[in-house]
Amino acid sequence: SAVISQKPSRDICQRGTSLTIQCQVDSQVTMMFWYRQQPGQSLTLIATANQGSEATYESGFVIDKFPISRPNLTFSTLTVSNMSPEDSSIYLCSAFSGQSYTGELFFGEGSRLTVL
Amino acid sequence: EDQVTQSPEALRLQEGESSSLNCSYTVSGLRGLFWYRQDPGKGPEFLFTLYSAGEEKEKERLKATLTKKESFLHITAPKPEDSATYLCAVTTSGTYKYIFGTGTRLKVLA
Numbered sequence: 001s002a003v004i005s006q007k008p009s010r011d012i013c014q015r016g017t018s019l020t021i022q023c024q025v026d027s028q029v030t031m032m033f034w035y036r037q038q039p040g041q042s043l044t045l046i047a048t049a050n051q052g053s054e055a056t057y058e059s060g061f062v063i064d065k066f067p068i069s070r071p072n073l074t075f076s077t078l079t080v081s082n083m084s085p086e087d088s089s090i091y092l093c094s095a096f097s098g099q100s101y102t103g104e105l106f107f108g109e110g111s112r113l114t115v116l
Numbered sequence: 117e118d119q120v121t122q123s124p125e126a127l128r129l130q131e132g133e134s135s136s137l138n139c140s141y142t143v144s145g146l147r148g149l150f151w152y153r154q155d156p157g158k159g160p161e162f163l164f165t166l167y168s169a170g171e172e173k174e175k176e177r178l179k180a181t182l183t184k185k186e187s188f189l190h191i192t193a194p195k196p197e198d199s200a201t202y203l204c205a206v207t208t209s210g211t212y213k214y215i216f217g218t219g220t221r222l223k224v225l226a
Contacts, residue, residue: 004159031212042120042216043160043203092159102207104150105214107159 006108023093122217139204
């Protein structure tokens with residue numbers, strides 16, 4: 001398994017500002033993922049972050065809005081840029097265990113952002 | 117289009133009142149079906165993986181089953197601490213991506 005820590009756990013932000021969310025895994029993992037969970041909706045994949053390459057973004061998400069870093073095999077960041085109230089959501093970091101590309105996905109506790 | 121639908125959206129049970137949650141899927145080439153539990157303010161916690169029709173997994177009061185079109189999460193004699201949102205997700209052949217349902221919010225009353 002993988003234990004995933006995220007910070008901040010929650011934040012209240014002003015419109016137009018940016019916030020960076022950090023994700024730390026307790027072991028080396030190949031694939032890391034960032035999800036968004038809006039109230040009453042399912043988890044939506046934002047992007048896949050692999051170490052040593054550019055993040056791969058899903059339809060509807062762009063690098064300028066959600067830049068991602070993956071400097072090593074245990075750490076990643078997601079920045080939510082130029083925030084608007086529509087960005088208020090829970091952002092979740094996740095990973096497969098070790099070098100796996102399949103199987104159980106492990107999640108962090110989430111970062112709840114409120115944009116005023 | 118691959119799709120996962122969970123029902124009901126919300127469920128209230130009395131303590132000890134057994135019931136089942138449903139996860140229906142329409143995908144091309146199921147590779148795995150996953151159940152998660154999510155408590156308020158927390159990330160999803162992995163419960164079960166099912167890979168083939170007829171497979172069953174159990175953990176305490178929970179039992180997950182799988183057919184070719186749907187999965188059930190059976191909750192036997194639930195307790196208030198079983199209250200949570202239960203999420204279902206699938207992966208398909210040729211991709212590592214999960215497709216999540218919207219979840220069932222379960223409330224067990226003492």
